Amino acid sequence: MNNQRHDEIPILKTTADTRINQLNEKFEEEFGIKPDFTVKVPGRVNIIGEHIDYCGYPVLPMALEQSILIAVGLINEKDLRIRNTNSKYCKFQMDISKPEDFDIKPDEDGKPFWYNYVLCGVKGGLEFLDRKIRGGVIFLIDGNIPPASGLSSSSALVSASCLAFLHAQNAKISKLKIASLCAESERYIGTQGGGMDQAIAFLAEKSSAQYITWNPLNAMPVSLPENATFVVAHSLAEANKAATNDFNTRVIECRLAAKILAACSGIDVTKEIISLSELQKKLQKSLNEMLELVTEHLAKELYLKSDICELLNIPEDELNRFYLTPNTRHLTEFKLKQRAIHVYEEAKRVDSFRYLCQHSTFKNELSTNSNNGDLLYENGVEKISNIIENLGALMLESHESLKTNYECSHDNLDRLVDLSRKMNVYARLTGAGWGGCIVALCPKENVTKYIETLIDKFYVEHCNLDRVSARSHVFATTPNHGAVIYNFT
Numbered sequence: 001m002n003n004q005r006h007d008e009i010p011i012l013k014t015t016a017d018t019r020i021n022q023l024n025e026k027f028e029e030e031f032g033i034k035p036d037f038t039v040k041v042p043g044r045v046n047i048i049g050e051h052i053d054y055c056g057y058p059v060l061p062m063a064l065e066q067s068i069l070i071a072v073g074l075i076n077e078k079d080l081r082i083r084n085t086n087s088k089y090c091k092f093q094m095d096i097s098k099p100e101d102f103d104i105k106p107d108e109d110g111k112p113f114w115y116n117y118v119l120c121g122v123k124g125g126l127e128f129l130d131r132k133i134r135g136g137v138i139f140l141i142d143g144n145i146p147p148a149s150g151l152s153s154s155s156a157l158v159s160a161s162c163l164a165f166l167h168a169q170n171a172k173i174s175k176l177k178i179a180s181l182c183a184e185s186e187r188y189i190g191t192q193g194g195g196m197d198q199a200i201a202f203l204a205e206k207s208s209a210q211y212i213t214w215n216p217l218n219a220m221p222v223s224l225p226e227n228a229t230f231v232v233a234h235s236l237a238e239a240n241k242a243a244t245n246d247f248n249t250r251v252i253e254c255r256l257a258a259k260i261l262a263a264c265s266g267i268d269v270t271k272e273i274i275s276l277s278e279l280q281k282k283l284q285k286s287l288n289e290m291l292e293l294v295t296e297h298l299a300k301e302l303y304l305k306s307d308i309c310e311l312l313n314i315p316e317d318e319l320n321r322f323y324l325t326p327n328t329r330h331l332t333e334f335k336l337k338q339r340a341i342h343v344y345e346e347a348k349r350v351d352s353f354r355y356l357c358q359h360s361t362f363k364n365e366l367s368t369n370s371n372n373g374d375l376l377y378e379n380g381v382e383k384i385s386n387i388i389e390n391l392g393a394l395m396l397e398s399h400e401s402l403k404t405n406y407e408c409s410h411d412n413l414d415r416l417v418d419l420s421r422k423m424n425v426y427a428r429l430t431g432a433g434w435g436g437c438i439v440a441l442c443p444k445e446n447v448t449k450y451i452e453t454l455i456d457k458f459y460v461e462h463c464n465l466d467r468v469s470a471r472s473h474v475f476a477t478t479p480n481h482g483a484v485i486y487n488f489t
């Protein structure tokens, strides 16, 4: 993997991964031919920086061991034939030579079909290729990322589908390009997400988290403190982001907050969507100054459509058509101050977190060299005292803000965070929320005890699970690498 160019998706010839070998055998059993290649795209856990990627602010995720695998067979017919190793996901097949068939629609209750995520990735691939394809594909998909749980199973599925389709067409694409392409194409599912999940899917590196910045997309490795372990625990509540309007409501609330702040600051952004970070850049203000602006200009607890139209001096029809999404047009009330406060404060927390991580590495290096003691101490006082506690405080603040300002937590998530706190472990919800998982920062020596206590107090006592099934919902994790192609031929 090291000999390949940094911006190219690695292509490996062999693997000892039993999941991949089993999938390939299954492919042969089902289709009577060997797969031509297999792709693997990881899920992710976001350490900090929640609901700010779509506002243009940096985030700090790392890739997980759990992934989506797709074994791919090339066929002459211009067909897309999709199967899943899990029988709860139905088979699907379509002709991909007709662009009009690529209208990705949900079911009659507005919920996406599982294969719509695959169609998003393939549609992105077709657009990249200008629809010039050499043939069709058979996909056999296998996933072990808990779905609808904030660990980005959706983007791993979209990204793996896009990568598998493009590789089948012999296309060359850089990691940065495919990450942006997949972020765009996942929006066909209906959610207006940022690009965090697709970025980490391709740009992740083993052993470090990534500080991801936008416009242009970039990822910088961040070493995590050596004396801590990140633990992920499932709240047992699932939340499919494309099945409700919760996610898009937050996106448009941030959009409207930015628009009103721009109008109040005398910035002319007529008929232009501006993000909270673009506004900060235009105004050349610090995050603290942006927070002051929010308090000054977004004082109301609740904004009605009529309030927004008046402030922006636009008719309701323009608000609906231009700023809202199809699934948020019917809304009548919006919270703007609370959402903007979360975004600007969370952006500050991400930078503090990264700064502390950088200094923690520095501190470890220094402590092994006793001559450098004066860099660590000033007048006998340790310059950076307890890294884990400082990082933990940021994680707790993040959770509190997601719970109260952003209102995207869930009782079970709050319970897990509180339980963790009682054990001196700092946790926050991760991913979009409304269910899903927490990520916890736990001193290394306490991990086993922490996990066992969560099993007892949350999964067994509170959720009535048996200990064996409880164990599958909580795991310690370290940063993994991004997407890989296995070409065995």
Ligand code: ADP
Residues within 6 Å of the ligand: 084, 089, 112, 113, 114, 115, 117, 141, 142, 143, 144, 145, 146, 147, 148, 149, 150, 151, 152, 153, 154, 155, 157, 239, 240, 241, 242, 431, 432, 436
């Ligand atoms: P997440 O936080 O996991 O990204 P989303 O709500 O964005 O959650 O997407 C979850 C959806 O992705 C699931 O409801 C399902 O449709 C699809 N999905 C995830 N994993 C798989 C899988 N292994 N096989 C089929 N579909 C999957």
Ligand code: NG1
Residues within 6 Å of the ligand: 046, 049, 050, 051, 052, 053, 054, 149, 150, 151, 152, 153, 154, 155, 186, 191, 192, 193, 194, 195, 196, 197, 241, 430, 431, 432, 433
């Ligand atoms: P999840 O919960 O994994 O689907 C979503 C968005 C991210 C980001 C987070 C919240 C998509 C594909 N993913 O992640 O971009 O906004 O919520 O930080 O929209």
Ligand code: MG
Residues within 6 Å of the ligand: 152, 153, 154, 155, 241
């Ligand atoms: Mg998702």
